[in-house]
Amino acid sequence: MNILHIDSSIQGEQSVTRSLSSAIVTHLRDQLPDAQVIHRDVAAAPLPQFSAEAVLADPAVAPTPSARELTMALEEVLAADVIVIGAPMYNFGVPSQLKSWLDALAVPGRTFRYGADGVEGLLGEKRIIIASSRGGFYGPESPMAALEHQESYLRAFFGFLGVTRLEVVGAEGVRMSPERADIAMREAMDQVSRLQAA
Numbered sequence: 001m002n003i004l005h006i007d008s009s010i011q012g013e014q015s016v017t018r019s020l021s022s023a024i025v026t027h028l029r030d031q032l033p034d035a036q037v038i039h040r041d042v043a044a045a046p047l048p049q050f051s052a053e054a055v056l057a058d059p060a061v062a063p064t065p066s067a068r069e070l071t072m073a074l075e076e077v078l079a080a081d082v083i084v085i086g087a088p089m090y091n092f093g094v095p096s097q098l099k100s101w102l103d104a105l106a107v108p109g110r111t112f113r114y115g116a117d118g119v120e121g122l123l124g125e126k127r128i129i130i131a132s133s134r135g136g137f138y139g140p141e142s143p144m145a146a147l148e149h150q151e152s153y154l155r156a157f158f159g160f161l162g163v164t165r166l167e168v169v170g171a172e173g174v175r176m177s178p179e180r181a182d183i184a185m186r187e188a189m190d191q192v193s194r195l196q197a198a
C-alpha cells in the first residue's frame, strides 16, 4: 500500500488542512503499518508553473529540470494507491501551488486518453481523500454556493481522470468565530476516525 500525502497550505502551524491531512495519514498508517508514505509539500517546494520550457519540451529528447520535476510528481501519483490531499480554499478555489501540482497530472496517455467513445480516465483504481478547510460556508443552500470552486473543482478534475472513490473530510466556517472553528475541527476529526483503512 502506497500513500501519497500532499500539503498545500501557506499557513504553516496554523493550517487546518495540514492538521487534517496528517491525522488522516496517521489514521491510515495505524491500520496499515506496512504502508509506505511519500509526503510532498507544494507550498514549501512549489512545482514549476506551466511554461513552454516545462511542458512543451520533449522529455525523451532533452528533459529540462522543470519537465523532470513535473514528471516526478506524476510518477508519484501513478505509484500511489491512496492520495491524501490537504486542500484549503483560497479566494474561492485551490491554492495556486496545488493547481500547479494538478497541472502536472493531466497528461494524455498517462492519466486519461481520448478514444472512440470520448475521454477515458485512467486513475480508476486510486482512492483520494481530500482534507478541506474554508473560512466561510458554501453549502448548496448558502448564498455563497456559486463561489465554491475548491471542492467542486477537485471532484470534477479527479472525476475526469477516472477516480470514483473520492472522500472529503471538511472543516467549514473556520474563520467565522473561534467557537465555530473548534466545532468544525472536532467534526472533521470525527470524520477522520471513521475513515476505512482500505
Ligand SMILES: Cc1cc2nc3c(=O)[nH]c(=O)nc-3n(C[C@H](O)[C@H](O)[C@H](O)COP(=O)(O)O)c2cc1C
Residues within 6 Å of the ligand: 009, 010, 011, 014, 015, 016, 017, 018, 087, 088, 089, 090, 091, 092, 093, 133, 134, 135, 136, 137, 174, 175
Ligand atoms: C490567502 C487566503 C485566502 C482565503 N480565501 C478564502 C475564501 O475565498 N473563502 C473562504 O471561505 N475562506 C478563505 N480563506 C480562509 C481559509 O479557507 C481558511 O483559513 C482555511 O483554514 C485554509 O486552510 P489552511 O488553514 O490549511 O491554510 C482564505 C485564507 C487565506 C490565507
